[in-house]
Every structure is written in C-alpha cells, then in structure tokens.
Amino acid sequence: GEWKWNYVGRIQIQVRSGDQNLCSAEATALEACRHYFSVLPCMSLKELLKGGQRMQMPENVLPMLATLVDKAPADGEWLYEVKWDGYRATSFINKSEVNIRSRNNKPFNEKFYPVYNALKALGIQAILDGEIIVPDDDGVSDFQALQQWRSEADGDLVYYVFDILWLNGISLMNLPLIRRREILHEILHDGHDVIKHSSNFDTAPEDFMQIAEEMGMEGVIAKKADSKYVPDTRAKDWLKIKVKKFQEVIICGYTKNEGTNKQFSALMLGLYDGSGELVSVGPVGTGFNTKMQTEILKKLKPLVTRKCPFRVVPDYNKPSRFRPNPPKAEVTWVKPELVAEISYAEITSDGAIRHPSFKGLREDKDPKTVTWEKTKKTTEVVKRKKKVTIEKPSKHKERRTLLNPSEETQVREVNGAQLKFTNLSKIYWPEEKYSKRDMINYYYQVAPFMLPYMKDRPQTLNRHPNGINGKTFYQKNVTGKVAEWIATFPYYSETDEEEKNFLVCTNEASLLYIASLGCIEMNPWHSRTKKPDNPDYCIIDLDPDKNSFEQVIQAAQVTKQILDTFGVPGYCKTSGSTGLHIYIPFGAKYSYEHSKEFGRIIARMVHEELPGFTSIERATKNRGGKMYVDFLQNRPQATIAAPYSIRPKPGATVSAPLYWDEVKKGMKMKDFTIKTMPRRLTETGDLFQGVLGKGIDLKKITKSIAGLNDSYKKATNVLLKLL
Numbered sequence: 175g176e177w178k179w180n181y182v183g184r185i186q187i188q189v190r191s192g193d194q195n196l197c198s199a200e201a202t203a204l205e206a207c208r209h210y211f212s213v214l215p216c217m218s219l220k221e222l223l224k225g226g227q228r229m230q231m232p233e234n235v236l237p238m239l240a241t242l243v244d245k246a247p248a249d250g251e252w253l254y255e256v257k258w259d260g261y262r263a264t265s266f267i268n269k270s271e272v273n274i275r276s277r278n279n280k281p282f283n284e285k286f287y288p289v290y291n292a293l294k295a296l297g298i299q300a301i302l303d304g305e306i307i308v309p310d311d312d313g314v315s316d317f318q319a320l321q322q323w324r325s326e327a328d329g330d331l332v333y334y335v336f337d338i339l340w341l342n343g344i345s346l347m348n349l350p351l352i353r354r355r356e357i358l359h360e361i362l363h364d365g366h367d368v369i370k371h372s373s374n375f376d377t378a379p380e381d382f383m384q385i386a387e388e389m390g391m392e393g394v395i396a397k398k399a400d401s402k403y404v405p406d407t408r409a410k411d412w413l414k415i416k417v418k419k420f421q422e423v424i425i426c427g428y429t430k431n432e433g434t435n436k437q438f439s440a441l442m443l444g445l446y447d448g449s450g451e452l453v454s455v456g457p458v459g460t461g462f463n464t465k466m467q468t469e470i471l472k473k474l475k476p477l478v479t480r481k482c483p484f485r486v487v488p489d490y491n492k493p494s495r496f497r498p499n500p501p502k503a504e505v506t507w508v509k510p511e512l513v514a515e516i517s518y519a520e521i522t523s524d525g526a527i528r529h530p531s532f533k534g535l536r537e538d539k540d541p542k543t544v545t546w547e548k549t550k551k552t553t554e555v556v557k558r559k560k561k562v563t564i565e566k567p568s569k570h571k572e573r574r575t576l577l578n579p580s581e582e583t584q585v586r587e588v589n590g591a592q593l594k595f596t597n598l599s600k601i602y603w604p605e606e607k608y609s610k611r612d613m614i615n616y617y618y619q620v621a622p623f624m625l626p627y628m629k630d631r632p633q634t635l636n637r638h639p640n641g642i643n644g645k646t647f648y649q650k651n652v653t654g655k656v657a658e659w660i661a662t663f664p665y666y667s668e669t670d671e672e673e674k675n676f677l678v679c680t681n682e683a684s685l686l687y688i689a690s691l692g693c694i695e696m697n698p699w700h701s702r703t704k705k706p707d708n709p710d711y712c713i714i715d716l717d718p719d720k721n722s723f724e725q726v727i728q729a730a731q732v733t734k735q736i737l738d739t740f741g742v743p744g745y746c747k748t749s750g751s752t753g754l755h756i757y758i759p760f761g762a763k764y765s766y767e768h769s770k771e772f773g774r775i776i777a778r779m780v781h782e783e784l785p786g787f788t789s790i791e792r793a794t795k796n797r798g799g800k801m802y803v804d805f806l807q808n809r810p811q812a813t814i815a816a817p818y819s820i821r822p823k824p825g826a827t828v829s830a831p832l833y834w835d836e837v838k839k840g841m842k843m844k845d846f847t848i849k850t851m852p853r854r855l856t857e858t859g860d861l862f863q864g865v866l867g868k869g870i871d872l873k874k875i876t877k878s879i880a881g882l883n884d885s886y887k888k889a890t891n892v893l894l895k896l897l
Contacts (some may be wrong), residue, residue, distance in 0.1 A: 226344035236406035240414040257393040260307035276538035292368035304335035321534030326574035336372035347403035429503040437467040454488040461532030477508040576618035589683035602641035616848040624818040631698035632676035639692040697813035708762040715804035750821035750829035761869020773805030831861035
C-alpha cells in the first residue's frame, strides 16, 4: 500500500509482511526504513545532526573496540560489515590540519602519507574512525603487504571509514550508529581512490561468514544499529566473529638452528596472562621470507638482552612427535617490546599455539595490552540473505610514488635489482622547491610510457648532482663506475686511444638508476644496440634563437604540411626547453646517413616556406638570430631529450608528445611539467607509439619529392644513390 513517513521525533514502529513481524521497535522512521528496506528518506544534514552535543573537537579519542564471539548474534538488530585486517586509525580533520592516530595513539601522518593527503583534500572538520589496509587483487586486505608498505609502489592504501564521531562542532557519539552512518554517507562521497565507506551488508550472518571464508577475509563485525560510540571500551554492542584464528603476540627472542643459512629459524613468542605475567606460547618458524627476516632483525637488534623475558625459560630445543631429533638451536633474547600477528590452528591444553604462521608486525599495538583474545559464546543467527560484494581495485592503476616523503635514503627493489636512492630531499628546482625525490618519483610514474624510447639504447649521461643551478657535466664512459648489473655498450675513444663503454638502459630499474645519478634529463641514442647504425627515426629539431614560440609553432605546422604532402607520418613533441621536435619513423631500416640526408631535404623545404625567420646554417654566426631547422641531429651517437624526459629548466618542464591539433597559438611549454604530465598520460596514453612503428618507404618518398620540383633533384639523387 501507500507508505507515509514521519521524520520528527521517536515513534513506535511495527512493520509486517502478512503474518510475519519484520520490525517492532522504538526508533526513528529514518532508522527503520534505511536499515530494513535500504530506503534513504530525504533528510538534510542539519536534521541528521539533531541530538548531537555541541562541543569543541576532542584532542584525543581512543577507539571503541569489539568483543570477540564465536557466532553472530540473533537478538536485536545488527549491522554487518567486513572485519578489515589492517591498522585501526582515528583521523582528526580540521580542514587542512590533519592528524591520523593509531589505536595506541601513534602518529600515522608520515607513515601513510597518501591517506593523510586524501583526508587533507576533503577540507572538512570531522573525526573519522576506520581501518587502513592494502587490498589484494580481489579487494581483500593483505596485512603482510600493509606491514611492508613504504610507498605507493608497494600497493594502494585504502582507508575504509566506518564511523564518524564529531562534525562541525557537534559530538555525534551519543547518536545511534545508523544515524552516524547516514551522516558519514553525506560527508564522504563515492569515487575516491583512497578514502572509502566500509559498507554495511544486509545479509544473513551465516551467509556473510561463508563468503568471508571463501574470499580469505579475516572475519565479520556485527554492530547494534542503535549503539552509541563509547571510546576506549570493548563493548558488547560491537562484536567480531573471526573466520580464521588470529592472535597478537609479543616477540621475546629468536632462534637460529645449527647449519642453517637463514637469518633466524624461529621467533620466540609470548603474551601476558590474567595475572600480568609474560608467558611463552611457543615459536613461529613459517610465514616470513628473507626480506621480512631482514626487517624484523633490524627492529630487534636494539632490543637484544642477555636476560630471558620469561620467568620460566622455554625449551626451544624440545623434540616433538614429528621432529624427535631437532637441530640444535641457539637463542637470542630480546626485550618484549615488538608485537606481531600470527594465524594458528588451535591452542593446545598447555597453552601453546599449534601450527602458527607469521603474518606481520603490529607497530600499532602496545605490547602491554597483548593477552589471549578469548571467544565468547553466542546463539544461532537468523537468516536474511543478500549478496555480498567487495569492491575490487582498478586494474588500470595510475602510478603515484616510488619513494615516500620522509626517509632521506631508501632502498627499493625494481626488476630484481636493489636500488639505493640517497640525498632525496636535495632541492633540484629552487623556485618550485622540487627535490631529487620528486624527480625520481616522476620517472617512476612515467616509466611504462618512457621505456620504449630508452630501452636498449646507449645513453649520454647529463648529470646535475646539485640541481638545475649547480655544476653539471656530461658522462659517456661508465667503465667500472656503475653497478655490475647495468648493461654497457663499447666504443673507442680516439682522444684517449682506448676502449670505453656507454651505459645502456635495458629496463625500468636501469632507467631509475640513471635518474638516481642526478640525470635530470635522459639522452638516448636514436638507434638500439642490436642495430647501432640504424636509427628508429629521423628528427627535425626546431631550435629558436630570437624567435617567439609562436614562430616555432608556425614552423612545426609547415613541417607537418610538407610531410602530409608526401604521405609521411610525423610526430611532434615539445623539447621541454624552447623548441619543438618532429619525429619521422624509420623502423631501423636505414642508416644515419640516410636519415641525415632526408632530414636535410625536409629542413630545406621548411626554410623555403619560411625564409624570413628560419635558417639551415649550421654555424650560429651565419643564422642572423633566426630559428635553426636542425637536421644534423641525425648522426651516430647524437642524442636529444627523450619523450617524457624532464629538462633542467625552471618549472621542471618535460619533453611532451603532442596531438597535432594542440600545436597552435596559445600552447605553452610550462603546460607540461613533472606535476601535470603523469595525469595527462592517464588521459592520452602514449601519443608517440607510431614513432617506433614500421617506418616509411624512404625510396618511394624520395622519388616523389624528386618528381615534384627540379630544384630538389640534386639532393634527392644524393639520397637515392645511398639507397
């Protein structure tokens, strides 16, 4: 029949379907229809906030905690959500001032800087409660990935927000949860990459648990729809039901078996019993790789002690049914200050953990609070089925950062190579305050697009170790001066009469290695090592002197018209400095001499069309301040800034591939920088792909030019003889 809703005050509601009583409770109509029928009545934020208490933003709120139970509850009305396996985080947002704190009040601003930046961008005044995770490809939280997270190269952080405690001068903690969820829905909008709602699922708890188990989730959280937020309390209105068994434990030492090549064999674990005594719960010897062991030992080293932290020293050489003669182990004790999380099969009768597996370190937990987390009994649950779906991360991810914003020296593994980046806060662009870190992060972001124009090409290194205003030098020979895994290409130095080696970019790791040397710009050969005498393209370099950039644009337009006349594809990019570059694909089918002579013909045609402000004279003094239409870049070992390369110029401008319809009056070099280019690439893709295509039929095109104008016969005959 017809439904009429009354939004004012609290009323007695009874909702029936036939003889079945669906809901009978005292609540607001808003709460009832939202919870039972997924209907959102139109209420303003002002109406939703009614009942809240006006107060200043609290300086600190310790989170409300859930009680562990063995089954989902049956009595009362409950909201169900995913139990995210991550770091609990309370966020205090006062417009541009943001503080993110862990469950034990540790700061998270620097550690999880993408979340900090995303919250700052919201520009609101609020206190939010949620969980920071790193989702896997199925959208399920991966705690080990979170524990090892250092930058966005390690995965995408997501802050799942499930509660709001304060907003615009009003405390919401005394409002029912379902109302707080509505307010949260009004404040946070969908479509954000980092900050997301932790959704409620209106489904039968047993179905939810089954799905959670199938998807590998940690468990389910059940919250009473009318529950208030009680800080620093493990409440019975919030329950957690785990699919797998997990336990926080304290690392109290580590063992190393005789003859092992591992850094350690097992971690000795403990926790506090009911009397506050630290007791052993056994070792864990699985779940960590070499990299994790290195990180764990690094954190344990300052905690090493001669004294066993347990009152009773555990038998770490104890034989078992399956290992009657275990290898002899030596133990190193540590102060009980580092918390880990493990999964396990069961707890034995003597209090030991059976089949434990290490999951990760819990730096957000206070070791003094780590005790057995015992489950409590609940009765069977009622059935109400509905499909549960978890949002999966986008497969088309935009790269963000390789290096985090705080650590001055960072080691990253790329393509299996360990890259060490140092002096990351050194300013390379003083006016913009862009650092070496910003430069390397840019090259990481554009590497998939840039690599085809760098891969297998010898490089002339242009090094700026102190930024664009510091001393710079070119480096060709890298013999004995670079990492062993870097590829090289030999050349003979007539000056020194000895064999030397160019550095060769082979993959993303070597591209970033070049950047780490302070190479602001990248200067690859036009040819690759397999065909060093055959360039992939011919280049026309429009290099202005006293010309305006509008004249450079005009020369590029004329160049395109000439190429179009003969059916020759041309691809334009900014130089990143003052000029434009036009590439013509050759497909590595012709020599540098062919490329130079063809470039000479095109350059001459451009000059004849624009004699007033262009020149093809090589000597600067003979150009009279005119734009140089340079074709002599087409020679062996000549280099030019690669597509997407940064230039050591104010503004951190980039050599940017262009659509031809962008090459017009009004285009500015400063439109393409290390800040704008990554986002542009997500929209345009690689506009230069055709440069590395099949290549033109040079003989056919040269004959066409010869037949067009007798004045070109001499030049075309030279080229035809070479062909």
